[in-house]
Amino acid sequence: MPEPTEPTESELPVEPELPDNWGRWGDDDELGTLNLVTDAVRASAAAEVRTGRWASLAQPIAPNPMISSPFAPTTVDVSPVQHMMAHTGVAVAADWMLVTNHHAKSTHLDALAHWSRDGDVYPGRPRGEVVTPAGVTHASSASFAAGIVTRGVLLDLAHQGPLPPAYAVTSRDFEEAEERQGAEVRSGDALVLRLGWPSTPVPGTPTPGISLDAVRWMHRRGVSVCAADRGDAHPPLEPGEPSPLHGVALGRMAMPLIDAAELDDLAALCVELRRYSFLLTVAPPRIHGLTGVPVNPIATF
């Protein structure tokens, strides 16, 4: 904990306006907060790589096989991937998959065009021109298609176990974690948040989630992208602002989100290496025009 005689950043009076980056990088921008990843940030990311140890931030996906046998089971687990094994006619195996790009059982990267605000998509284009039956024409997955490479910092809020139900994560939690871990979130960094909860809803149990205060802190710090095992609370923390992370961070700050991450492996590696910062490589399949895309982010130490 910091000394109590000085107010922490989060104890300062809350600014009344919501954080907003529309227009900050021009009218044609498709990168949003990824503009904060400068050469200097990438150099500091490179400096984190010293051992070659790494962890995946993605949850494993068990596809749902589209088998046609009359003796298939009568129910299946919902999966983001429907899998079809192909008849190839030769001794080579091939397949197809039907992917639901936004799904709670899939670690995925939200494109900026996933969200809209008063009928517009970032940074102010009419939604009807951007989100079309033929795909997304601006701020789609194409913006990240060559990959995102930056410094990442894990703030492990679940170091003593999962956060309590309905817990509102605030900037104070972030700053305590920085202090405890000896890590600092700097401009251009990827912020990785572990709440210790599964990405799928738990019937009857309110989940913890990210508060608006926490999102304001991300804005002040200059976070470029945020990955979390659980993001917006369900049910919402505050009726008036149901989704600080998607509605404000993605929708107004133009900060790409990595939803439904799985962070136990990363947390264990950080404990082992006594280090919470790393090179983060976010490289989804290089497919253009999507609203979101499955991704397997890799933290390298």
Added chain:
Amino acid sequence: MPEPTEPTESELPVEPELPDNWGRWGDDDELGTLNLVTDAVRASAAAEVRTGRWASLAQPIAPNPMISSPFAPTTVDVSPVQHMMAHTGVAVAADWMLVTNHHAKSTHLDALAHWSRDGDVYPGRPRGEVVTPAGVTHASSASFAAGIVTRGVLLDLAHQGPLPPAYAVTSRDFEEAEERQGAEVRSGDALVLRLGWPSTPVPGTPTPGISLDAVRWMHRRGVSVCAADRGDAHPPLEPGEPSPLHGVALGRMAMPLIDAAELDDLAALCVELRRYSFLLTVAPPRIHGLTGVPVNPIATF
């Protein structure tokens, strides 16, 4: 060039047996040559990261929109991805995609179970038990699902332009490139090969390709994974062995392949940085049970 008084490695008498790793790492192995990526290899990979500069080795994919308008065009470009924009009923955009996992217009990672040999899949399991209507049960994409992190070396065989049609790439080309570039392919490395050709066939023009001699060299050197813009020649270089890379390297050496890479960006960056070795991060979506999966490999310098 090495001194001519000493024969190069490729001038040694060719061993009669095909390279073979079945059984080398036990009867339950699912990693194949990825076993060669030791901690020491990863440490040397880490040592390559100094600037934070990076390049994607994946070609961009323009999905084919599954629009239903009566006034759609009457033909479409073939694409590995069929894209469907979803009706969400709210101001959030979402979508699905139907992915052909093995496709010449998609940079993808072949699982070991993609190939089989005399009815068996690596390292000797009956194909019918491994390749099933419900998915692949052994040596599938699950083997790489947490990502592959190793040292990569680009051998740019097209530094003076695309290789000639029907050119057979041999170990001599590799060793000349090592000499020219000042790079060395070591055990556990990922080998990245640029022939300067598109991954799609060129009607009426025979493509260059990797010879069996070149594959033997990979075996001797201990390559862990191979990425190329073009691999096996079409039509085959030798009638008797139609596909050295898929039939021998993948099928017998159990070396995962990254097919249909796009390497111009990487080659330009290597020229700029005067360095052909890097950290290679291969992290496809973490989906189990597939025969292959789209991937966006990232080289970080």
Added chain:
Amino acid sequence: MPEPTEPTESELPVEPELPDNWGRWGDDDELGTLNLVTDAVRASAAAEVRTGRWASLAQPIAPNPMISSPFAPTTVDVSPVQHMMAHTGVAVAADWMLVTNHHAKSTHLDALAHWSRDGDVYPGRPRGEVVTPAGVTHASSASFAAGIVTRGVLLDLAHQGPLPPAYAVTSRDFEEAEERQGAEVRSGDALVLRLGWPSTPVPGTPTPGISLDAVRWMHRRGVSVCAADRGDAHPPLEPGEPSPLHGVALGRMAMPLIDAAELDDLAALCVELRRYSFLLTVAPPRIHGLTGVPVNPIATF
């Protein structure tokens, strides 16, 4: 032709209001004009069946194979069906298909919920409650799922060749065809219209189409369902009312439409049998919750 001293039905002054059946069969109705198919209509349909000769009103669909070979063609014809042959592991062949339900190359039946009007779906439910991400909850394909069986009448407007480009089909054309053919469209009948044009657009050529006057005639006559090789003109006949068939007949009269029919076989059979009325069986796959569904209507004589 009727006697010229009496005005034909179509020469009467045009009523100013658009035809409208919302509310006519109650607030919960899902059948629309199919309510006009009474037992008496079906008995008259049955009376048409005397020989067992029949014709399909559907165009053949050549699926687009989702083959994954690197040597596939680089473009394909657009098709409403993407076809995937399955790996079954046994000597039984099976497959999947991905179907675009509304497509110009597929003869399909539009559900009433396909259209909406001022935010409502027939007969006055909020669109957001009816058209949901989980499917259509009212007036979907479920309304026709047990099949439609009624008397059908072909009016062959193309008996002397395709209609001219941009031709506006009116009630006069219908009445002349009735007179010429010795057929009469009665309440509850299915109306089958042959304009002699393909269902796909012809670049640079305006197509003929159904006028609002023709739709009013269908309303007066009590047509229950309409099938045509070409329906609404492209470009529209009148700027103010771009789609009389879909906007008025489907959207206001709640008359299901069979789009993109192929009627050459039917027309030839009518000529051979010298009869233009028949039993029409419209039985799409019995799948609920769709906005439209491929169908193979059968005319039996």
Added chain:
Amino acid sequence: MPEPTEPTESELPVEPELPDNWGRWGDDDELGTLNLVTDAVRASAAAEVRTGRWASLAQPIAPNPMISSPFAPTTVDVSPVQHMMAHTGVAVAADWMLVTNHHAKSTHLDALAHWSRDGDVYPGRPRGEVVTPAGVTHASSASFAAGIVTRGVLLDLAHQGPLPPAYAVTSRDFEEAEERQGAEVRSGDALVLRLGWPSTPVPGTPTPGISLDAVRWMHRRGVSVCAADRGDAHPPLEPGEPSPLHGVALGRMAMPLIDAAELDDLAALCVELRRYSFLLTVAPPRIHGLTGVPVNPIATF
């Protein structure tokens, strides 16, 4: 029951050979037993149509919605149809569906190429030439694409309730039903069989099924197509011949099968009308190249 002094047809000595129609209609035939549907058969079918009453023989299909909400249910019922509502950008609703063509919850028509025998497909073509990654090239769904129109007869074996578990349906059951119902199955007829069981398996309970004796009877009578609520028993009735209906009737007699029919509505209508014969219209979507296709057969009286 017939008089016991005369042996029924099924009491005659069983011929040793399996019924076989390969070659009966030439080397290029794609119709199989549909060749038995002559003009005379169709005329007799037409004569059955007197009232316009009808029944569907298809079970309703509830699609599985491919919703992407994080709050989707965690399991779903297995369905032959995966449904995707499309973003159209306008007030028109459209959708796609991914269909498993052979599925126990879908009434579907098996193409002759669904089965093979010693590596060949009817009437003797190498399977590898017929069943290809690009679809089926012979005896596919294209054979029935214009629809099947013939006389149908329901034999209601479940008139007193579902058949017992593991019951072997024989020709005696058929002849007793003919006698009881006053109906006769004649050459070219469609045979509709109601066993009173659901098409989906019942865990732990052996189902009834069609015996080889019953299939021989179909061959002698000249049945052209067979529809049943349940066909081959599970587990098999006899270990040596696991599937008389699929292996012999479809595979050797080249008789198309309608699997997984739902016949309660038809049975009730037959009781009401005191008539078990009707016009049967089998008109799946007119899609070529499939191994099977969903269908909604309609019986018209």
